[in-house]
Amino acid sequence: MSEIKIQMKNISKVFETEDMETHALKDVNLTIYKGDYVSISGPSGCGKSTLLSLLGLLDMPTSGEYKIEGVDVSNLSLDEAAEIRNSKIGFIFQSFNLIDQISVFDNVALPLRYRSEAMSTTEIEQRVNKCLEMVSMTHRAQHKPNQLSGGQQQRIAIARALVGDPAILFVDEATGNLDSNTGDQIMDVLEQLNQNGTTICMVTHESRYADRATKQFKLLDGEILTTPTNRESNVNNTVEESEEVLTTD
Numbered sequence: 001m002s003e004i005k006i007q008m009k010n011i012s013k014v015f016e017t018e019d020m021e022t023h024a025l026k027d028v029n030l031t032i033y034k035g036d037y038v039s040i041s042g043p044s045g046c047g048k049s050t051l052l053s054l055l056g057l058l059d060m061p062t063s064g065e066y067k068i069e070g071v072d073v074s075n076l077s078l079d080e081a082a083e084i085r086n087s088k089i090g091f092i093f094q095s096f097n098l099i100d101q102i103s104v105f106d107n108v109a110l111p112l113r114y115r116s117e118a119m120s121t122t123e124i125e126q127r128v129n130k131c132l133e134m135v136s137m138t139h140r141a142q143h144k145p146n147q148l149s150g151g152q153q154q155r156i157a158i159a160r161a162l163v164g165d166p167a168i169l170f171v172d173e174a175t176g177n178l179d180s181n182t183g184d185q186i187m188d189v190l191e192q193l194n195q196n197g198t199t200i201c202m203v204t205h206e207s208r209y210a211d212r213a214t215k216q217f218k219l220l221d222g223e224i225l226t227t228p229t230n231r232e233s234n235v236n237n238t239v240e241e242s243e244e245v246l247t248t249d
């Protein structure tokens, strides 16, 4: 049995405003194993961003249990969440979020320099070089991000997400700012990383990208609908009617 990296049990998220409640996620059960390449896709408003925010510890669920590598992270303080985010989670966004004033090397090194446990300069150098190699960008280490193409910048963002050796890489519409050729190349990089052992969970509304993952989940109205074909036990669909849902859509 493979090692479990991510486990969500009965995760719900309710947004309350003055006059309405939105049940953005309803009893989501999701297990991601070491080495998985998972995609979660669905139409606008189905809860993709909400789910990714919870997975990435950018927000906390209203109810349910969430574990990363067996550690319960369902109810963390902001500081605890930041610490775990920096050590266990790699995140790739649509916008690359690189700092143009410092070199590519220093951008990738940044998460290591923010760790509470200091890391030696040699170890930082080794890790950064290894990650730049993984995305074929060693030759651009001393450039500034704004001297690179969009695709190259996204590769640097991927290297930065991997440098802390995270339990999992979360990918949020990574190709949204790229033309389709460059987007495809970024998808090739992700596929290669997965083949070399990186666990990936990608959220996307583009079915042609979702299809490239080895396990595909569909999200609709806050519920996970499909069971991936290659591992039946991975998700436990909730079929009962949930409470009335008031959405803003």
Ligand SMILES: Nc1ncnc2c1ncn2[C@@H]1O[C@H](COP(=O)(O)OP(=O)(O)OP(=O)(O)O)[C@@H](O)[C@H]1O
Pocket (backbone or CB within 6 Å): 015, 016, 017, 022, 023, 024, 042, 043, 044, 045, 046, 047, 048, 049, 050, 051, 205, 247, 248, 249
């Ligand atoms: N902060 C919030 N307050 C109130 N409602 C919210 C909030 N964030 C999201 N929602 C609602 O939760 C539901 C799910 O939203 P979410 O942004 O997760 O969808 P999505 O699938 O990412 O959509 P898109 O593909 O358009 O980005 C929507 O009905 C949305 O209006």
